[in-house]
Amino acid sequence: MSERIQPRTLKGFRDYLPEAMIPREWLIDTARSVYRSYGFSPIDTPALEYLEILTGKGSEETDKQLYRFQDHGGRDVGLRFDLTIPLARFAAQHIQELGIPFKRYHIANVWRGENTQRGRYREFMQCDFDTIGTESNSADIEMVLVVHDLFAAIGFEDFQIHVNNRRVLNGLLEKLGLAERSTLVLRALDKLAKGGAKVVSQELTTVAGASEGQVRDILQLATLRGDNSQVLAQLTPLLAGSETGERGLNELAEMVAALDATGIPSGRFGIDVSIARGLDYYTGTVLETFLEKLPGIGSVCSGGRYDNLAELYTKEHLPGVGASLGLDRLLAAMEELGQLKKTSTTAPVFLPFFAAAHRDDYLRLAANVRRAGIGVEFFPEAKKLGKQLQYADKRGFRIALIAGADELAAGQCQVKNLATGESTTVSAAEDGTAVIAEIRRILGA
């Protein structure tokens, strides 16, 4: 034992203590229930894939960030860096059994070997949902609704879903004769929110090789302001004559009308022509979600429509639309906003081990309360009551059930509200119905 191994974790990888894990699980549960409420079904895929599956896309950037190695059988493998590529492979393999349209959600860890920053890690969780196999704009509209419901369910008031359509931009680029360099242009445009017009125009000129006039037209389009109908009206002349652009415009207009009809508060959703998304596989709707109080953290939920998800893996034509919630970035944001409740207990009720000779009575009482669907933690040692209550207080329990030899002899139990300190004595007989009723009363209040 002379030399111990230093306990440590890799850069960008983290341990989760109960205090961090409890809100994390809550967020996952919330996302899951919103996705399910729209009929999305869960799937899972392996963390490790054949390298060729992951590098199929071939972009340099993802290639650099990919965790890759040879497995014990000498196969070239890699850890998934998002959930979309695995979905493409998954769909190519199983779409026959699944049928179309296929709606799935996938909540899982992904890995990227990039440099860390607040809210950005090398192992992080994504909560994706996608609808594949349909080109209907309804699916795009539903995507926005899901994102809206998701953030509302999490408890945010001040969030904004920015929506755009790639066809709008592509239409303009066609008109300008820049269609071939669209990826470079879009990537530059993606920096508008952060860097401003100067940065964008410089990158457009130097990287994308756009002329002064082209830069001016692109920026004019991207910096349109006003409410949704105003933006749509201003876009119309800019895109006139471009089939692609007009189609994009129509899709946007349809979406605006549909979302208005569902009664989404207007401040939470807006056309933002500057949203481009760096990823080049998006072809139609693109979406980003920002927290008004924390614009610096960037988009916490992004997504869009892609024409052919699985073309690398199958002949089957599989269009899709979906978005991804960045769970860890969102948790970092919520922590910064003080929006996370601090508890490190999962059961609401605490049962002190008070009278050492009565362990079985406590276990029976706890079992009765649990049968009613209420979690109970029984303290493992018959320590001083004060100590046990201190423990309960620190963990954030809401109720303590206090029963010493006297109460047990009388068939009674104190139900103590730990928030107020009030305590009522009720009968513990009849499988604890009175105890359970009192607990429910306190929890309900």
Add this chain to the structure above:
RNA sequence: GUGGCUGUAGUUCAGUUGGUUAGAACGUCGGAUUGUGAUUCCGAAGGUCACGGGUUCGAAUCCCGUCAGCCACCCCA
């Protein structure tokens, strides 16, 4: 991957121009209080000063490397 800042008990931080035994608060554990939790009092545990090397009579302090964290770029959730 590039550049900048940082690293001292579980946590937040002191620590003089390099000087001998590295401190505090909070937290933890025990006691005052063999039946009631954020109060009070007493006591205890807890540090290879991130790790490794160098300079020096002497290093938490100066230098180099590694690791990690934060920030910017890049990219993105």
